[in-house]
Amino acid sequence: MILMKNVYKKYPNGIVAANGINVEIDKGEFIYVVGPSGAGKSTFIKMMYREERPTSGEILINGINLATLKTKRVPYLRRQIGVVFQDFKLLPRLSVYDNVAFALEVIEETPINIRKRVMEVLELVGLKQKARMLPTELSGGEQQRVSIARALVNVPAVIIADEPTGNLDPETSWDIMNLFEEVNRRGTTVIMATHNKEIVNTIRHRVIAIEGGLIVRDEYGGDYGYES
Amino acid sequence: MKARTLGRHFRESIKSLGRNSWMSFASASAVTVTLLLVGVFVMIMMNLNKVADDLETDVEIKVLVELTADETMTAQLEQDINKVKGIESVVYSTKEAELEDLIKDFGKNMGLSEQNNPLRAAFYVKASDPQETGKVAERIDNLANTYSVEYGEGEIEKLFSFLNLARNVGLGLILALLFTAMFLISNTIRITIVARRREIEIMKLVGATNWFIRIPFILEGMWIGILGAILPITLVTMLYYNLYNVVQPYLVGELFSLLPLTPFLYQVNGLILLMGIFIGVWGSFMSVRKFLRV
Numbered sequence: 001m002i003l004m005k006n007v008y009k010k011y012p013n014g015i016v017a018a019n020g021i022n023v024e025i026d027k028g029e030f031i032y033v034v035g036p037s038g039a040g041k042s043t044f045i046k047m048m049y050r051e052e053r054p055t056s057g058e059i060l061i062n063g064i065n066l067a068t069l070k071t072k073r074v075p076y077l078r079r080q081i082g083v084v085f086q087d088f089k090l091l092p093r094l095s096v097y098d099n100v101a102f103a104l105e106v107i108e109e110t111p112i113n114i115r116k117r118v119m120e121v122l123e124l125v126g127l128k129q130k131a132r133m134l135p136t137e138l139s140g141g142e143q144q145r146v147s148i149a150r151a152l153v154n155v156p157a158v159i160i161a162d163e164p165t166g167n168l169d170p171e172t173s174w175d176i177m178n179l180f181e182e183v184n185r186r187g188t189t190v191i192m193a194t195h196n197k198e199i200v201n202t203i204r205h206r207v208i209a210i211e212g213g214l215i216v217r218d219e220y221g222g223d224y225g226y227e228s
Numbered sequence: 229m230k231a232r233t234l235g236r237h238f239r240e241s242i243k244s245l246g247r248n249s250w251m252s253f254a255s256a257s258a259v260t261v262t263l264l265l266v267g268v269f270v271m272i273m274m275n276l277n278k279v280a281d282d283l284e285t286d287v288e289i290k291v292l293v294e295l296t297a298d299e300t301m302t303a304q305l306e307q308d309i310n311k312v313k314g315i316e317s318v319v320y321s322t323k324e325a326e327l328e329d330l331i332k333d334f335g336k337n338m339g340l341s342e343q344n345n346p347l348r349a350a351f352y353v354k355a356s357d358p359q360e361t362g363k364v365a366e367r368i369d370n371l372a373n374t375y376s377v378e379y380g381e382g383e384i385e386k387l388f389s390f391l392n393l394a395r396n397v398g399l400g401l402i403l404a405l406l407f408t409a410m411f412l413i414s415n416t417i418r419i420t421i422v423a424r425r426r427e428i429e430i431m432k433l434v435g436a437t438n439w440f441i442r443i444p445f446i447l448e449g450m451w452i453g454i455l456g457a458i459l460p461i462t463l464v465t466m467l468y469y470n471l472y473n474v475v476q477p478y479l480v481g482e483l484f485s486l487l488p489l490t491p492f493l494y495q496v497n498g499l500i501l502l503m504g505i506f507i508g509v510w511g512s513f514m515s516v517r518k519f520l521r522v
Contacts, residue, residue, distance in 0.1 A: 049433070072438075075432070075435045075436060075437045075438075076435065077435075078432070078433060078434065078435035079434075079435035083433050089426065089429070089430055089433070091426070091427055091430065093247075102430070102431075102434065103434035103435075105236065106431055106434050106435065106436035106440060107434070107435055107436070108230055108232075108233050108440075110232075111232075150434065154434070154435070
């Protein structure tokens with residue numbers, strides 16, 4: 001469902017962040033993207049949801065070519081992709097419920113469907129009881145759950161997470177990982193950039209290692225491979 | 229777009245006004261100052277125009293007929309005048325009528341009588357374009373059997389050139405003011421947008437279209453424009469109402485008058501409101517543009 005062919009990305013300041021990346025990711029896979037800082041991990045991730053555009057090469061997601069996708073069509077691509085960040089990116093003035101509902105309001109979903117869907121995902125992430133609270137009243141792990149709920153609420157085919165456990169303590173990180181596991185079991189593709197060696201070595205999945213803008217390793221059930 | 233979404237945009241824009249109440253207040257004040265100046269300018273300019281128009285319609289050429297001209301020659305002259313380019317109307321006045329007018333204006337005690345009438349018959353000519361009066365008068369002067377051709381020579385040209393200058397300067401000033409206001413507003417709205425950058429970023433990530441993001445800001449700009457127009461509308465109304473009541477009595481019997489209150493105040497206030505809305509909408513449109521390029 002995701003296909004990258006000879007993807008090359010050079011930033012205006014001359015840094016080459018992708019130097020001919022070829023990769024194929026199937027539906028329902030769980031993938032760790034690992035590598036040292038500044039190796040091109042973030043660019044690799046950002047190109048998938050069209051935050052960055054490749055300088056050359058092809059990126060196909062569900063048959064849509066992101067290299068030629070018109071800027072006007074980008075919102076419709078993003079509706080098929082859920083994105084989760086290290087810093088959660090929640091709106092501090094909105095309640096947990098409203099933060100999640102926001103993703104559906106924005107795509108003009110009907111109020112009845114919004115209510116139904118939001119309660120479903122809040123149940124999935126275990127925050128149904130805290131729907132009326134503000135993000136600041138929640139722990140870091142709970143905030144990350146809210147952001148995962150928001151990413152899931154419009155039923156995306158793929159979840160892209162950029163170091164989702166980066167700001168969390170080890171125990172909470174395991175909770176979040178269990179949630180991603182559950183999401184993956186339900187059929188959603190998960191692509192996760194991470195620095196967490198323990199997680200990668202314990203919950204085994206396909207590992208893609210990026211260094212110097214190239215995929216240097218791609219193995220199923222591989223380990224983290226770096227000293228963290 | 230769905231009506232429900234539009235309702236959401238309206239609620240959002242009003243909420244945002246309240247959240248950034250100080251910023252909204254600052255922007256609305258900028259609009260207020262500009263619209264007040266524009267309003268006063270428009271008030272002055274429209275009245276100057278009115279005065280100019282009044283004076284223009286009063287401008288006529290008086291063509292005096294030679295004493296030697298008999299009836300057929302006078303009739304011929306009338307035909308000739310009618311053939312001159314740029315004529316709107318020609319009215320003939322016999323020398324008896326001229327005398328009556330004079331007596332009406334100055335009373336009987338001037339020693340003039342119908343037996344001893346020293347006046348000449350006259351044609352009163354209006355040019356279709358009052359600004360062309362001078363040229364038309366010259367053309368008529370060349371016709372046969374005219375004794376003299378009179379119009380406010382020199383004076384009228386001076387008045388017209390002054391009014392033209394005033395119009396152009398006023399228009400230039402209004403445009404410059406508008407430009408300044410838009411610049412000010414787009415800057416102030418940019419600050420509210422910076423404060424909501426995160427929100428925009430998230431909206432883009434979850435797949436909001438650009439118009440969906442833009443509309444609440446544009447509506448917010450519209451509210452600011454409307455709020456900013458309230459004070460100018462009130463002040464301009466009060467100002468003109470008083471001015472009219474004080475000045476107009478002195479102008480009775482003059483050749484010109486001020487614009488009457490009823491259509492004029494609606495026009496000026498409507499213009500102020502529309503301008504406020506336009507400035508606000510344009511200002512937010514310009515500042516939101518930058519933040520949508522991701």
